[in-house]
Amino acid sequence: xxxxxxxxxxxxRFGGLKAVDDVSFDVNESEIVGxxxxxxxxxxxxxxxxxxxxxxxxxxVHFDGHDITRQRPYRIARLGLxxxxxxxxPFQRMTVVDKVAAGALFCGHASDVREARAIAREHLEFxxxxxxxxxxxxxxxxxxxxxxxxxxxLAMRPRLLMLDEVNAGLNPTEIxxxxxxxxxxAEQGVTIIVIEHLMKVVxxxxxxLVVLHHGQLIAQGTxxxxxxxxxxxxxxxxxxxxxxxPGVSN
Amino acid sequence: MxxxxxxxxxxxxxxxxxLVGNNYALRLATTVFMYSVMAQSWNFIGGxxxxxxxxxxxxxxxxxxxxxxxxxxxxxxxxxxACAGVAALLFAAFLGGAILHLRGHYFAIASLIVAEMLxxxxxxxPDFTGGGKGMNLPLLKLSVTAQAQFFFxxxxxxxxxxxxxxxxxxxxxxxxxxRCIQQxxxxxxxxxxxxxxxxxAGFCLSAVFVGVAGAIYASWVNYIDPPDVFDVLxxxxxxxxVLLGGLGTIFGPPLGAVVLLxxxxxxWRNFLTMHVAALGVIIVVLVLFLPHGLLALIRERFPTxxxxx
Numbered sequence: 152x153x154x155x156x157x158x159x160x161x162x163x164r165f166g167g168l169k170a171v172d173d174v175s176f177d178v179n180e181s182e183i184v185g186x187x188x189x190x191x192x193x194x195x196x197x198x199x200x201x202x203x204x205x206x207x208x209x210x211x212v213h214f215d216g217h218d219i220t221r222q223r224p225y226r227i228a229r230l231g232l233x234x235x236x237x238x239x240x241p242f243q244r245m246t247v248v249d250k251v252a253a254g255a256l257f258c259g260h261a262s263d264v265r266e267a268r269a270i271a272r273e274h275l276e277f278x279x280x281x282x283x284x285x286x287x288x289x290x291x292x293x294x295x296x297x298x299x300x301x302x303x304x305l306a307m308r309p310r311l312l313m314l315d316e317v318n319a320g321l322n323p324t325e326i327x328x329x330x331x332x333x334x335x336x337a338e339q340g341v342t343i344i345v346i347e348h349l350m351k352v353v354x355x356x357x358x359x360l361v362v363l364h365h366g367q368l369i370a371q372g373t374x375x376x377x378x379x380x381x382x383x384x385x386x387x388x389x390x391x392x393x394x395x396x397p398g399v400s401n
Numbered sequence: 402m403x404x405x406x407x408x409x410x411x412x413x414x415x416x417x418x419x420l421v422g423n424n425y426a427l428r429l430a431t432t433v434f435m436y437s438v439m440a441q442s443w444n445f446i447g448g449x450x451x452x453x454x455x456x457x458x459x460x461x462x463x464x465x466x467x468x469x470x471x472x473x474x475x476x477x478x479x480x481x482x483a484c485a486g487v488a489a490l491l492f493a494a495f496l497g498g499a500i501l502h503l504r505g506h507y508f509a510i511a512s513l514i515v516a517e518m519l520x521x522x523x524x525x526x527p528d529f530t531g532g533g534k535g536m537n538l539p540l541l542k543l544s545v546t547a548q549a550q551f552f553f554x555x556x557x558x559x560x561x562x563x564x565x566x567x568x569x570x571x572x573x574x575x576x577x578x579x580r581c582i583q584q585x586x587x588x589x590x591x592x593x594x595x596x597x598x599x600x601x602a603g604f605c606l607s608a609v610f611v612g613v614a615g616a617i618y619a620s621w622v623n624y625i626d627p628p629d630v631f632d633v634l635x636x637x638x639x640x641x642x643v644l645l646g647g648l649g650t651i652f653g654p655p656l657g658a659v660v661l662l663x664x665x666x667x668x669w670r671n672f673l674t675m676h677v678a679a680l681g682v683i684i685v686v687l688v689l690f691l692p693h694g695l696l697a698l699i700r701e702r703f704p705t706x707x708x709x710x
Contacts, residue, residue: 202591203590204587204590204591223590223595224587224590224591225590225591225592225593225594225595225596228590228591228592228593229593233591233592234591236588242581242584242585242588243584244584245580245581245584249577252577253577253578253581253589253592253594254592254593256574256577256578257574257578257581257592257593257594258592258593263573263574264572264573264574264577267577303592307592307593
C-alpha cells in the first residue's frame with residue numbers, strides 16, 4: 152500500500168496556543184482512518200491545515216506526490232481532496248441540486264452547468280435526496296443536510312474524502328443510514344478520513360485510528376490497539392481511571 | 402430561454418420609441434438605458450458575487466475621460482468609445498488585484514475612494530484633461546433630433562448588450578461560481594473555485610460596459626468635468642436600482658432603472674431644493690418594505706412554471 156496523504160511534523164499556532172503540535176501520520180490508498188480526540192484536541196484545525204484553509208506554521212503535507220503545504224484551497228480541492236463541514240452552512244440559499252452541481256462543476260470535471268446538474272442528480276439519487284432536488288438547501292432537516300454535504304463532496308470526484316462529524320446530532324437510525332452510505336463510498340475506492348466524537352461509530356467503520364489530544368498525536372493503530380492504549384483512556388477519562396482499569400475500552 | 406424571449410420582445414418595442422416620442426421622451430429613455438447599463442453592471446459584482454462595489458463612478462468617469470482625450474487627439478468617436486470600455490476593463494483588472502482580497506465593508510470603503518482618487522488625478526493634470534475646467538468634446542454635425550435619436554440608439558444597443566451578457570453569465574460557470582462566492586467564499590474555495598480569479602472577472606465585467614456608457618454620455622452632453630462624471634451618486638444609484646428591481650436577477654436592474662428615473666423626475670419637480678433628501682427617504686422606505694425588490698413582488702403575484710426550476 153502506498154501513502155496517499157502524508158503529514159510530516161505539521162504544526163499550527165494561534166498566537167500562543169499550539170492548536171496542532173508536530174503531528175505526523177500517513178493515510179494509505181483505500182483506507183478508512185478515524186481521527187478522534189476529546190473536544191478541542193485540534194481535529195478540525197488539522198483538517199483545515201490539510202485543506203489549506205489555514206496554512207501550517209511548520210511541517211509539510213503531501214498528497215499524491217504533491218506538496219500541498221501552502222497551496223491555495225481551490226488547488227488542493229482540484230487535486231481530489233474533498234471535505235464536509237462540521238457545521239453545515241455553506242450555500243444555504245441555493246437549491247439542493249445546484250449545491251451538489253457546484254461540486255461537480257468546479258472539481259468534478261463537468262464541462263458546463265447543465266452537465267453538472269445531471270451529475271448532481273446521480274449523486275442525489277445515491278444519497279437518497281433525489282426528491283428534494285429543487286428545494287432550498289436551508290429547508291432540509293439536519294440529517295438530510297449532512298447527506299447533502301456528502302453528495303456535494305462526492306460530486307467533486309474526490310480521491311480522499313474528509314468527513315467532519317457527519318454523524319453528530321443524528322439519531323441511531325440516521326447514523327446507520329449515514330454509515331451505510333460511507334461504506335458504499337469506500338467500496339468505490341475513495342480513501343476516507345472520519346472525524347468523529349461517537350466512539351461506537353468510529354470503531355465500527357475505521358481500519359485504523361489516529362488519536363489527538365491537546366493538538367498532539369498520542370496514539371495510532373487498529374481500533375483494538377487504540378482503545379487499549381493507556382494514554383487514550385487517560386485523555387478521555389482521566390489519569391485515575393487509566394491507572395485503575397488498564398485496557399478497559401468504552 | 403424565457404429571458405431571451407423577454408429581451409427579444411422588449412428591445413424592438415423600445416427601438417420604436419422615436420416614432421412616437423418627442424425629444425424629451427427620448428432624453429429620458431436614453432438616461433434610463435444608461436442607468437440600466439450601470440445597474441446591470443453593478444449587479445455582476447454586487448448582486449452575483451455579493452461585493453458591494455462603489456467603483457461605478459470611477460469606471461464611468463474613466464470611460465468618459467478616456468474617450469474625450471482620445472477624441473481630442475483625433476480618434477473617431479465610436480472607436481474611442483470602444484477604447485474607453487477597454488480602459489475601464491484594464492483598470493478594473495488592476496484595481497481588483499489590489500482590493501478584491503478585502504471583504505464586506507472593507508471592500509466597499511476601498512472601492513469608494515477610487516473615484517475620488519481619479520477625480521484628483523484629473524484635477525492635477527490640466528494640460529492633459531482640462532483639470533477643473535473640464536473638457537469639450539467634438540460636436541456632431543447633426544440636427545438636434547437626429548442627435549437625440551443617435552444617442553438613444555447607441556445607449557439602447559449598449560443596454561441590450563449588457564442584458565444579453567447578464568443572461569449568458571447567469572447560466573455560465575462564471576455566474577455559478579460568483580453565486581457560490583456570494584453565499585460563502587471559504588466554502589467556494591473548498592469546492593475548487595478560484596475565487597480570486599472569479600471575483601476579478603466579475604469586477605471587470607462590471608466595469609467594461611460602464612466605461613462605454615461614460616464615453617457615450619460624454620459625447621452626448623458634449624462637455625464633461627470631474628464633479629459631473631466622478632459624482633458619488635453615480636456609484637450609489639446603481640445599487641438603489643438593483644435593490645429596487647431585484648438583487649441578482651436579470652430584469653430587476655433595468656426595471657429598477659426605470660422606476661428610479663421616474664421617481665427622480667417626480668421628486669425633482671416637486672422638491673426642487675431638497676430632492677436628494679427626498680430621494681434618500683424613498684430609498685430607506687423601499688429597502689425597509691421591499692427587501693427583495695419589485696421583481697420578487699411581481700413573481701409572487703404571478704407565479705410561473707419556470708420558477709419551480
